Amino acid sequence: MTDGPPLDVIAAALRRERDRLGLSLSEVAKRAGVAKSTLSQLESGQGNPSVETLWSLAVALEVPFSRLIEPGPTGVRVVRRGEGVAYPSSQADFTGTLLSSGPRHVTRDIYVLHVEPGAERHAEAHIPGTVEHMVVCGGRLRTGPEENLVDLGPGDYASFPGDADHGYEALEPGTWAVLVMEHR
Incomplete structure (x- = not known):
């Protein structure tokens, strides 16, 4: 597995989706049930978010989880066994690795x-x-x-x-x- 989540991708996605909805940091944090400081850190490309935090933010922003962590499409993409970003749970011995998100209308x-x-x-x-x-x-x-x-x-x-x-x-x-x- 890679060392951690793609913080630059997450940061850009959070800002993009928050702007799309016209919501403040405070409003998104409240909807997601996370601290405003946590959201601010993530939008700055810092921190180490759990899968639950990202999932809550995705729900608050009304987007699939994958939209917050997946970079844009590329021509050929390979993920070798043991590679990819494993998002750990803060609640259980569980990790999830997104291989590919589903674009709309497919x-x-x-x-x-x-x-x-x-x-x-x-x-x-x-x-x-x-x-x-x-x-x-x-x-x-x-x-x-x-x-x-x-x-x-x-x-x-x-x-x-x-x-x-x-x-x-x-x-x-x-x-x-x-x-x-x-x-x-």
């Missing part, structure tokens, strides 16, 4: 893929706006856009544009993965 299909070596699959571009999210559960998989293939192992995650030619190739027997296909 449809998602979920697949389980079983791929064996020698069965490389070439996939032509899907409808415009398609994004593929892949989590490898067993074996090793090479996947992504043809010009930017990545090798993934168990627990690794990658996302990439599905509206470009791409492929899937098992690098070990018994390879399987979960694929979430997002259509905008």
Whole structure:
């Protein structure tokens, strides 16, 4: 796991969403049930917020939790097992790591893929706006856009544009993965 939450992303998101609603620091803090000083620190890019604090702020700002912690979309994104930001709970032995947030107005299909070596699959571009999210559960998989293939192992995650030619190739027997296909 990385050392801590992306404080610059959180700070910018809190300011952006508070401004969007036209609310003061005091009002957001009151709605979220957090100290005004805590919110001020977070908007300054300081502190170490728990998942509960961020969740309360997201509810107060009427946005999904992911909107406060997720940087904007990129072309190809890979999260290796053990990487990513784990948001600890202040109430239980629990952490959550967001792999990908769902943009507004999308449809998602979920697949389980079983791929064996020698069965490389070439996939032509899907409808415009398609994004593929892949989590490898067993074996090793090479996947992504043809010009930017990545090798993934168990627990690794990658996302990439599905509206470009791409492929899937098992690098070990018994390879399987979960694929979430997002259509905008």
